[in-house]
Structure formats: structure tokens, C-alpha cells
Amino acid sequence: MEITTDDYTVQYDRGAATVSLGGFLRLNGMEEYQPVMNVLLEAVEHSTQFTIDLRELEFLNSSGISMLSMFIVKVRDMGTVALTLRGSDKVLWQTKSLKNLQRLMPSLTLDFS
Amino acid sequence: MTQTQSARIFGAFTTEIPASEEYLTLHFSPNTVPRRRRWGNYGLSADFLGDYFAAFFPGDTLPDSKLNQRDTVKAAVSYIANELLENAVKYNDESAQAPVSICLHLYQNELIFQVVNYADANTAEKYQAFIQQLTQADLDTFYMQQLEKAATGTDSSCMGILTMMNDYGARFGWRFQPLAQQPEITQIEVLVALDV
Numbered sequence: 001m002e003i004t005t006d007d008y009t010v011q012y013d014r015g016a017a018t019v020s021l022g023g024f025l026r027l028n029g030m031e032e033y034q035p036v037m038n039v040l041l042e043a044v045e046h047s048t049q050f051t052i053d054l055r056e057l058e059f060l061n062s063s064g065i066s067m068l069s070m071f072i073v074k075v076r077d078m079g080t081v082a083l084t085l086r087g088s089d090k091v092l093w094q095t096k097s098l099k100n101l102q103r104l105m106p107s108l109t110l111d112f113s
Numbered sequence: 114m115t116q117t118q119s120a121r122i123f124g125a126f127t128t129e130i131p132a133s134e135e136y137l138t139l140h141f142s143p144n145t146v147p148r149r150r151r152w153g154n155y156g157l158s159a160d161f162l163g164d165y166f167a168a169f170f171p172g173d174t175l176p177d178s179k180l181n182q183r184d185t186v187k188a189a190v191s192y193i194a195n196e197l198l199e200n201a202v203k204y205n206d207e208s209a210q211a212p213v214s215i216c217l218h219l220y221q222n223e224l225i226f227q228v229v230n231y232a233d234a235n236t237a238e239k240y241q242a243f244i245q246q247l248t249q250a251d252l253d254t255f256y257m258q259q260l261e262k263a264a265t266g267t268d269s270s271c272m273g274i275l276t277m278m279n280d281y282g283a284r285f286g287w288r289f290q291p292l293a294q295q296p297e298i299t300q301i302e303v304l305v306a307l308d309v
Contacts, residue, residue: 026156026195028149030266062196062273066263073264089179092188096280103257104264
């Protein structure tokens with residue numbers, strides 16, 4: 001359950017129950033984001049605590065933000081998973097947009113470093 | 114005789130953009146190469162605009178931020194230019210045979226993005242309906258409403274425009290002008306101002 005392209009990486013660490021996204025994600029619409037979404041959905045199935053590590057994700061377009069919102073709402077509706085988003089305060093889009101994603105699921109932990 | 118339909122204006126639009134000492138314009142030629150194959154080029158162009166304009170700013174620290182001014186400008190320009198280009202291309206009607214363009218103007222405390230594309234009547238109508246909804250709504254409430262909509266898989270949530278406005282504080286103006294020679298095609302010009 002990993003994706004590596006010239007532009008971005010998606011890695012799953014089962015032991016840490018963490019999916020890490022890195023690089024530049026600017027895919028064209030939800031259809032192209034589906035493989036990334038599938039990794040997240042498969043990974044979260046095995047967990048009661050789950051983390052998405054975004055610190056190395058330098059760029060995410062608005063379709064990617066929509067994908068994250070879609071995932072968060074799915075997890076919210078499952079009602080069984082404690083979700084953490086790990087972000088970097090040195091990556092502008094994360095400082096601008098992640099706090100709004102938290103509003104979709106108030107129990108979500110935002111961990112900036 | 115062809116009669117020119119009048120333009121429709123929304124938001125903070127002006128036909129007289131103040132003269133700037135620094136500006137840069139990119140034109141993307143109309144062609145039949147599938148959009149999918151050119152998609153990556155728009156991201157590269159947005160990054161180039163970010164790098165180019167960031168070089169005019171010092172690396173001064175900013176209050177309440179771990180990013181200096183140069184890196185902030187670079188990332189903000191890259192995000193906004195990418196979203197504007199994605200929209201311009203996604204909703205462009207190739208039969209207009211006219212280039213999509215983006216121009217970025219630099220001022221002392223402000224950047225202005227100017228983007229032009231050409232849309233069919235239906236696309237232009239839907240876009241205007243969205244803008245009317247947006248400009249009458251409370252931005253914060255509308256943003257969360259559309260984010261929930263995006264989360265249910267509706268691709269027309271327009272999160273691009275909403276993130277630029279709400280998260281980056283960008284100010285928008287639009288002009289819709291049906292072409293005199295091809296009235297079924299509307300030229301859409303978007304102006305986006307960003308404080309720096």
C-alpha cells in the first residue's frame with residue numbers, strides 16, 4: 001500500500017498506524033485522487049488510532065483538500081477512530097487550511113511541529 | 114449585424130489595473146493535446162511564478178510565523194496561481210481557439226493576478242450563479258457548508274475559490290464578456306488581489 005511517483009509519495013507504516021504524504025500533490029479532481037484515498041481508507045480499517053503525517057507534503061491543491069475532507073468525514077461517521085493530522089508550521093498551506101479541516105471533526109487532533 | 118452583449122461584473126473588478134513596474138504574463142496556446150498531458154505544466158508554471166515574484170521580497174521574519182516573507186510569498190503565489198490556472202483550464206472551451214493567460218502584477222504591498230479564459234454559455238451561467246451565491250453569503254459559513262459538500266463527493270464544491278478567499282484572504286473580481294464574433298463563447302476575466 002504505497003505510491004511513489006516523481007511528484008509525490010504515499011507511505012503506510014502499519015506499526016505506527018500512520019500514512020505519510022510527501023512532495024507535491026496537484027492531481028486533477030477526485031477521480032485522480034482515488035488511489036490516494038484508497039490507501040487511507042484501507043489503512044484506517046485496521047486502527048482505533050490513526051495519523052496522517054503531512055509534514056513533508058509541500059503542496060496540496062484544493063482537490064486534495066477536498067479529498068482530505070472526504071476522508072475526515074468518513075472517519076467522523078465511523079465514530080471509532082481517534083484521528084490525528086500531523087502538520088508542519090513551515091509549510092504555508094498547512095498553516096492556512098488544516099485548522100478548517102479540524103472543524104469538520106472537532107475531536108480530530110492537530111499536531112503542528 | 115452583430116450586436117455586442119454587455120459585460121457582467123462581480124466583486125472587486127476594475128478595468129484599470131494600476132501600472133506596475135514588475136509584471137509577468139504567461140499565455141497557454143490553444144491546442145488539441147489532451148488536458149491530462151498538459152496538467153503538470155500548469156503546476157510548474159505556478160511554481161515558476163511563485164519563485165519569480167518571491168525573489169523581489171526580503172527574507173524578513175513575519176510576526177506569528179515560522180516562514181519568512183519570501184517563502185510566504187512563494188508558497189501563496191504558487192497555490193493561488195495553480196488554483197486559478199486549474200480552474201481556467203478546466204472550464205475553458207477550446208473551440209474559442211484563444212489562449213488562456215495569467216498575468217501577475219507586483220506592487221509595494223499587493224499582488225494582482227489577472228487570468229483570462231473562454232467558456233461556453235452553460236459554464237459561464239453556472240459560474241455566475243455560484244458567484245452570486247458566494248457574494249451574498251457569509252464567507253466562513255459558506256466555506257464550511259461547501260467543505261461538507263466536498264466531503265460527500267460533489268466535485269462542484271468550488272473549494273479552490275473558497276480556500277483562496279478564506280484561507281489566504283484573496284479578494285476577487287470577475288468580468289463575463291460574451292464575444293462579439295462568437296456570442297456563444299464568454300470571455301471570463303478574473304482579478305485576484307493578495308496583500309503581501
